[in-house]
Amino acid sequence: MLNELFQGIINTSLAVSAIILLVMLLLPLLHKFYRARVNCLIWAIIAIRLLIPVLPENPPAIAIPLDREMEFFWQQEENIGEIPQMNQEHPVQTVRTERSVQFKSKLDEISPFTLLAAVWLAGTVLFFLHGMESYVRTRKRLLRWSVTIQDKQVCGILEECKKELGIRRNIALYQCSVLNTPILMGFFSPRILLPDVALTEKQIRCILLHELTHYRRRDLWMKLLVMTAGSVHWFNPLVWLMGKKAEEDIETACDAAVLHKSSGAERREYGAVILFFIQANHHTHIPLTTNFFENRHQIVRRFEKIMETKKKHNGTLCMALVLAAAIGSMTLVGFVDVQAANAKPAAVPENGVTVVSKDAAKTRQEQEELYRKDKKAYEAQQEDFQKRVLAVYDSSSADLQAVQMVWPAPGYYNIRMPYGFRYDGTDFHVGIDIADFLENDPDSQEIFGKDVVAAQDGTVVHVQTEYTPGRGYGLCVILDHGDHLSTLYGQLSKITVEEGDAVKAGQKIGEIGSTGFSTGPHLHFEVREAGQAVDPGAYLLPDDAE
Amino acid sequence: MDTLKRLPDSELEVMLIIWNGEGKVSTSDIMQHLKKKKSVQLVQNSLNRLESKGFVKCEKIGRLNHYTPLVSLEAYRSQETASFLEKMYENSGSKLFAALIENNSLSEDDLQTIKAMLEKDEE
Numbered sequence A: 001m002l003n004e005l006f007q008g009i010i011n012t013s014l015a016v017s018a019i020i021l022l023v024m025l026l027l028p029l030l031h032k033f034y035r036a037r038v039n040c041l042i043w044a045i046i047a048i049r050l051l052i053p054v055l056p057e058n059p060p061a062i063a064i065p066l067d068r069e070m071e072f073f074w075q076q077e078e079n080i081g082e083i084p085q086m087n088q089e090h091p092v093q094t095v096r097t098e099r100s101v102q103f104k105s106k107l108d109e110i111s112p113f114t115l116l117a118a119v120w121l122a123g124t125v126l127f128f129l130h131g132m133e134s135y136v137r138t139r140k141r142l143l144r145w146s147v148t149i150q151d152k153q154v155c156g157i158l159e160e161c162k163k164e165l166g167i168r169r170n171i172a173l174y175q176c177s178v179l180n181t182p183i184l185m186g187f188f189s190p191r192i193l194l195p196d197v198a199l200t201e202k203q204i205r206c207i208l209l210h211e212l213t214h215y216r217r218r219d220l221w222m223k224l225l226v227m228t229a230g231s232v233h234w235f236n237p238l239v240w241l242m243g244k245k246a247e248e249d250i251e252t253a254c255d256a257a258v259l260h261k262s263s264g265a266e267r268r269e270y271g272a273v274i275l276f277f278i279q280a281n282h283h284t285h286i287p288l289t290t291n292f293f294e295n296r297h298q299i300v301r302r303f304e305k306i307m308e309t310k311k312k313h314n315g316t317l318c319m320a321l322v323l324a325a326a327i328g329s330m331t332l333v334g335f336v337d338v339q340a341a342n343a344k345p346a347a348v349p350e351n352g353v354t355v356v357s358k359d360a361a362k363t364r365q366e367q368e369e370l371y372r373k374d375k376k377a378y379e380a381q382q383e384d385f386q387k388r389v390l391a392v393y394d395s396s397s398a399d400l401q402a403v404q405m406v407w408p409a410p411g412y413y414n415i416r417m418p419y420g421f422r423y424d425g426t427d428f429h430v431g432i433d434i435a436d437f438l439e440n441d442p443d444s445q446e447i448f449g450k451d452v453v454a455a456q457d458g459t460v461v462h463v464q465t466e467y468t469p470g471r472g473y474g475l476c477v478i479l480d481h482g483d484h485l486s487t488l489y490g491q492l493s494k495i496t497v498e499e500g501d502a503v504k505a506g507q508k509i510g511e512i513g514s515t516g517f518s519t520g521p522h523l524h525f526e527v528r529e530a531g532q533a534v535d536p537g538a539y540l541l542p543d544d545a546e
Numbered sequence B: 001m002d003t004l005k006r007l008p009d010s011e012l013e014v015m016l017i018i019w020n021g022e023g024k025v026s027t028s029d030i031m032q033h034l035k036k037k038k039s040v041q042l043v044q045n046s047l048n049r050l051e052s053k054g055f056v057k058c059e060k061i062g063r064l065n066h067y068t069p070l071v072s073l074e075a076y077r078s079q080e081t082a083s084f085l086e087k088m089y090e091n092s093g094s095k096l097f098a099a100l101i102e103n104n105s106l107s108e109d110d111l112q113t114i115k116a117m118l119e120k121d122e123e
Helices: A002-033 A036-050 A091-108 A112-144 A152-165 A201-216 A219-232 A237-258 A264-282 A295-307 A316-342 A364-373 A375-393 B009-020 B027-033 B040-052 B073-081 B084-090 B092-096 B108-120
Strands: A146-148 A172-176 A183-185 A191-195 A414-417 A420-422 A427-429 A432-435 A451-453 A458-464 A475-480 A485-495 A508-512 A523-529 A532-534 B056-061 B064-069
Touching: A002 A036, A002 A112, A002 A237, A002 A316, A002 A364, A036 A219, A036 A237, A036 A316, A112 A146, A112 A183, A112 A219, A112 B009, A146 B009, A152 A172, A152 A201, A183 A201, A183 A219, A191 A201, A201 A219, A201 A237, A201 A264, A219 A237, A219 B092, A237 A295, A264 A295, A264 B108, A295 B108, A364 A375, A364 A420, A364 A427, A364 A532, A375 A414, A375 A420, A458 A485, A475 A508, B009 B027, B009 B040, B009 B064, B009 B073, B027 B040, B027 B064, B040 B056, B040 B064
Parallel strands: A172 A191
Antiparallel strands: A146 A172, A183 A191, A414 A432, A420 A427, A432 A523, A451 A508, A458 A475, A475 A485, A485 A508, A485 A523, A523 A532, B056 B064
């Protein structure tokens, strides 16, 4: 779940980064031709989009390569390379080693991706909590130093401004002796705080209009939205940059809204008020410590815009485009998914019994994908396989009619190694290994020499009678069942058929052994669709379980 | 006086009202300026504590107590709020306020540019 969410966030981050970059590049043009409000809305659309992860139902557009832990050449079946011959005299001992390695790797398996996802979640929570905490603390501190303003004149101006902007809500007015700039604060009970300096009536009017406009436009909520998007995408510098730009645009848009019908003289007055506060602060600041992203010019730009009287466009088309891009970025990822799904090897013959389960048979790619994306689900699926095998074959009520293949080692249902990754993901096991239950009797060699039967009607197309001990399939048989479907039986001790023989399902073809790359008697069984090994589970278990 | 005690919220509120008023402030003035209504007794307690801490001087004029600050707002504030604003603007928390101006360091050049801009339009 966490992995999927993280993947979704990464996909979103990447897709939206492209949009942010584009908007950033076009920003000078946007500022020139459109009202600042347009930019704010564009940022809002992007911020909302950032908070909707594209959940990866299907393979993601961008796959994250994972660092496999060190290569692990302890054993590799069907592999070239010198592997010491196993001591056939003490197979049990070696089998135990193999098992313990398997257990160990299961415990160690916290994939790097899950780790990254956890780091991301922790970062998100930290950034968000930090933001909220410092807000609450600052707010408390400011209120501590605030006194309600009861001056009739100032309250009168507030009422006038509220009327002008059509605000009915009660907005508290305070004088705060630790502030150096007027601010609006409070999401649920809005208050305007004025600094403790002597102000003229006109100045107060400008300030109140500005802050009330912020209130009317719900700018604080917009800031919260941007901050939340920034916390979720804390690893993406573009999102941070966007936050910075959005804040700037919120301020500019507010100025523009206050001044939208104002004359040059009124604009000058408004500009003078802002300049007044800037100058009042001028000497109190530590210069440059927080001065990143060209704050300096930002203020000059703000004044330019305050004095600008040029008419600008509403930018409906412009916003529609960004909205389309934001929605498009979701479907784009989906589109790639569909393609990837279509690209699945099409080894599907038109007729024949095998068609039914084709879709259910997992290919190596699918297994690898699942392993990469969601290791928990992968492991669950692997464990589930053993349970389902036992459920189907170990009970008397089993409906074997629904199963397409005959179990190749009748009476033995312990899956020593399922289809999929083994040795901590360093090797992919292309078949299933069927062996004894070691729990019952660790020294049991009982399975040795037991019958191996054909899984389906077919023809013997390959019989391998020569092998190198410790390497490959050992003695092995391959049956062709038509429809591009074939099965392989490896590690046999004896083969009882010859190339070209026709065999019936359930007919004995050999005996279980420990030849080739093996540490104890077992049957290595593979199902191949058009030569590609797939998960035999789909053929050995009834369909309805899917 | 070397160090001033940090006042709890309730006392600071009262103290701010006294600082805010000019000269002597009566108890009833204080009652009017409170953010939230409180009982006279609570306010009187705060005032008594402020007096004992040496923040105010009490005078009885007529029937009402009148208070004059003995410590200046600046003296107390500078002690408690050193670097408060810098912190506030650096913190991401400040993103959730709508301030009239952001914390910008402005060069002399910028200042002149802005002034010129405001004056140029005057013709």
